[in-house]
Amino acid sequence: MAKLQAIRGMNDILPGQSLTWQYLESCFHRVVQRYGYQEIRFPVLEQTQLFKRSIGEVTDIVEKEMYSFDDRNGDNLSMRPEGTAGCVRAADQHGLLYNQQQRLWYAGPMFRHERPQKGRYRQFHQFGVEAFGMAGPDIDVELLQLAAQLWQELDIAEFLTLEINNIGSAADRKAYGAELTAFLESRKENLDEDASKRMYSNPMRVLDSKNPQVQEALEGAPELAAFVSQESIEHYAMLRAMLTELGIAFRENARLVRGLDYYNNCVYEWTTDTLGAQGAVCGGGRYDGLVAQLGGKPTLAAGFAIGVERLVLMLDSLEKVPAEALHPVDIYVLSVGKVAPSLGLQVAAELRQKYPQLGIVSHCGGGKYNSQIKKAFNSGASLAVVLEAGQDGDNAAVDVKIRRLGDSDESRDVALTDLTTQIAEFL
RNA sequence: GUGACUGUAGCUCAGCUGGUAGAGCCCCGGACUGUGACUCCGGUUGUCGUGGGUUCGAGCCCCAUCAGUCACCCCA
Numbered sequence: 001m002a003k004l005q006a007i008r009g010m011n012d013i014l015p016g017q018s019l020t021w022q023y024l025e026s027c028f029h030r031v032v033q034r035y036g037y038q039e040i041r042f043p044v045l046e047q048t049q050l051f052k053r054s055i056g057e058v059t060d061i062v063e064k065e066m067y068s069f070d071d072r073n074g075d076n077l078s079m080r081p082e083g084t085a086g087c088v089r090a091a092d093q094h095g096l097l098y099n100q101q102q103r104l105w106y107a108g109p110m111f112r113h114e115r116p117q118k119g120r121y122r123q124f125h126q127f128g129v130e131a132f133g134m135a136g137p138d139i140d141v142e143l144l145q146l147a148a149q150l151w152q153e154l155d156i157a158e159f160l161t162l163e164i165n166n167i168g169s170a171a172d173r174k175a176y177g178a179e180l181t182a183f184l185e186s187r188k189e190n191l192d193e194d195a196s197k198r199m200y201s202n203p204m205r206v207l208d209s210k211n212p213q214v215q216e217a218l219e220g221a222p223e224l225a226a227f228v229s230q231e232s233i234e235h236y237a238m239l240r241a242m243l244t245e246l247g248i249a250f251r252e253n254a255r256l257v258r259g260l261d262y263y264n265n266c267v268y269e270w271t272t273d274t275l276g277a278q279g280a281v282c283g284g285g286r287y288d289g290l291v292a293q294l295g296g297k298p299t300l301a302a303g304f305a306i307g308v309e310r311l312v313l314m315l316d317s318l319e320k321v322p323a324e325a326l327h328p329v330d331i332y333v334l335s336v337g338k339v340a341p342s343l344g345l346q347v348a349a350e351l352r353q354k355y356p357q358l359g360i361v362s363h364c365g366g367g368k369y370n371s372q373i374k375k376a377f378n379s380g381a382s383l384a385v386v387l388e389a390g391q392d393g394d395n396a397a398v399d400v401k402i403r404r405l406g407d408s409d410e411s412r413d414v415a416l417t418d419l420t421t422q423i424a425e426f427l
Numbered sequence: 428g429u430g431a432c433u434g435u436a437g438c439u440c441a442g443c444u445g446g447u448a449g450a451g452c453c454c455c456g457g458a459c460u461g462u463g464a465c466u467c468c469g470g471u472u473g474u475c476g477u478g479g480g481u482u483c484g485a486g487c488c489c490c491a492u493c494a495g496u497c498a499c500c501c502c503a
Contacts (some may be wrong), residue, residue, distance in 0.1 A: 008494070060501055064428070082503080110503080115428075117497060126503060259502060269502090280503060307503030371455090374463040386462080403462070411462075 009114070009122030011309075020312055023325040024154070025107070028127050028306075031150045035142070037103040037129060042090040044109065048078040054085040054290055056261030058202040065112040079111035082260070083128040083305055084287065085294075091132065092296040101133035107308075119278030119310045129284075130303035132291070137239035140266055140286060140302050141246065147270060147282055147304065148248050154311070155320050156272075160281060162249065164268040165256035166236035168228035170289045173264070176227035177203045183221050190217035204257065225254070232265050239266055262287040268304070274314055281314070282306045330358040331423070332376035332405075335387045336369045339398060343387055347419065351385075354420045355427070377405055383426050385419065402426055 006012055013021060032039075048068050055061050067079040080086050083106050091097050091104065107127045114120060129146060131139045144162065151157040167173065184199040184206060198205050207218065243250050250268075258267050267285030275281075284304020291299035315321050331351060335344040348362035361379055363372050369386075376384040386401040400419055403411040404426060414422045 005494075065501085112502080114501070115499095116495085117499095120502075124503065128503095277498060278502075283503060305503060310503060369461080370463070372463095377463045384462090401462090405463085409462070 007122070009116035011121060011123070017312070019326050019328065020315060020321050021308070023321055024308065024311055024315065027153050028107070028150065031146060031153060032105045032129065035103070035146050035149075037105045037146075040087060040090060040104045040106050041108075042083075042086040042106070044080055044111075045077050046080060046086055046089065048076040050085050050089055050294070051078055051081060053294060054088070054260075054262055055082065056202070058198070058205070059259055059261060061112060061259065065114055067111045067113055081112045082110055083108070083126055084130060084260075084262070084290070084303060087128065087130050087303075088291055088294055088296075088301070091130075092291055092294065092299075097132050097291060097299045098297050099133075101131075103129075103131050105129045117277065119275050119307070119313055121309060125308035126305040127308060128303060128305040130301065132299055132301050134302070135300050136286065136302060137235050137242060137266065140239055141242045141248075143284065143302060143304055144243065144248055144268065145246060147306070150306075151270070154315065156311075156314055156318060159272050159274050159314065159318065160270045161251055161272070162243075162268060162270055163253040163256050164239070164243075164250050164266060165253050166228060166232060166265060167257060167263060167267055167285075168224060168232050169264050172227045172229050172232060173204070173224070176222065176224050179222045179227070180204065180206075184217075187217040202261075235265055258283065258285060262290040262293070264288055272314060274317060275310055278310060280307070281310045327380040327382070328359045329361050329379040329381040330355075330427075331360045331383045331385060332363065332379050332381040333360065333385045333387065334363040334369075334372040334376060336372065337389045339387045339389045343398065347385065347387065347416075350420055351423070358427075373403075381405055383423065385423070 048066070051066060052062050057063075061081050066081055068076060069078075071077050087104060087106055088097075091102060096102050105128060107125070109123050109125050111123055113122055116122060129143060131143060148157065148162075151160050168176070180203040181199055184203060188196065204224075207221070240250070240252075256267060256269060263285045265286045265288070268283070269280045270282040271279040272281055273279060282304055284302070286300075286302040288298075288300050288302075291297070291301060331348075333344050333348045333351070344362045348360050351358070351360050359381075361381065363375065367375075369388075373384060373386075382405055384403040384405055386403055387398055388401070389398040398416055400414050400416050401411055402414060402419070402423055403409075412422065412426075
């Protein structure tokens, strides 16, 4: 029978990698906790409608990347392609948003049916942070400060660049879109099929066309900047000033347009050139219209999401995971000769009680000294405890040795009763 | 969704113009040593990604399919 394998683009995270993930997760937890953000958890499945109404009907994500299906009741459901929509739905459904401020975070798997490549997978993971009820730009800057802090803790700040842009309010973009549609209608005969369709559904996306003929037709098209409201301009100017005052470097990128429709005013991406084509590690911005769009009371909002796989790739290739985070075993207890069968387990238990923060493995399965000490080395432990006896079941006659592993061959004979205290000198 | 390249042992890979599948590492046992060494001896492992086709004969050629990698696109 043919072996079954994982679905394309969906990865197993094996023991060799999971330590890196844990390191990253603990770092993230530490930082959001220090900023006073609280965790929210929401389902992987939602009604398809939620994503259509938030992300936008004519975005790539909704048009061709969602895992959607009819469940047994005939409801059309989708696996979440991102976190913000579900977060907003959950927070609003439970009354967390009305007349309140919230600082929330989440983490978990997201699903998009794209062609996999480096840093892009069909099941991928995000850390997300969302803030509700604050006008900014102070909260926007706080979010960026939080991200910058995370890069510092991970020691990868020098490899990331913050790019920012102002895409104006929803009203600004609506006015601009109308103008752009009118302009495109005047050049109708020079547009390709794709552009002709989008000029009505989502005219701004025509600007991204790779077709040279379309690009030519865009000559002299109106520019978004001319439509951005004074209020939005001021918000953006303040944001830049605050970033400068806080020493958070950034680069303005007028072509930075996010692929999700709900963003407004300031949007940003942290990018790196260490990952190849998928250089965006973190992306976000304001989305003041989304809550109302989903049926809630108008609520100011901003947030970002981080791609965990991309961060893991960065940490690996830059070798930024501390060695101690990669060694789950500290002490390896082995028994040779005629040691009572339960002694190893008992000694390990005592060590665990005294040093609960350490990882302690008791060798199981027998074997000669050489094979056991070899397993001790291979476990990555820094110390081995060797129990050896010539006499059956006589614990008093057991020789106990603490042996430093790694490059050193330092060792010390100790009494069984002194082991847990003596070993402190080796830690 | 499009394109390019790639699929041979647990891992890394070799395998000539088509002629009965190999190496290293790892792992296990043993000798030696008696604190993972070295050396030596011995041992396990493959439907050559899958399914068709061409051929007397296919790991190698052809088609399809699945998967991986990278890029386009898009994004985290």
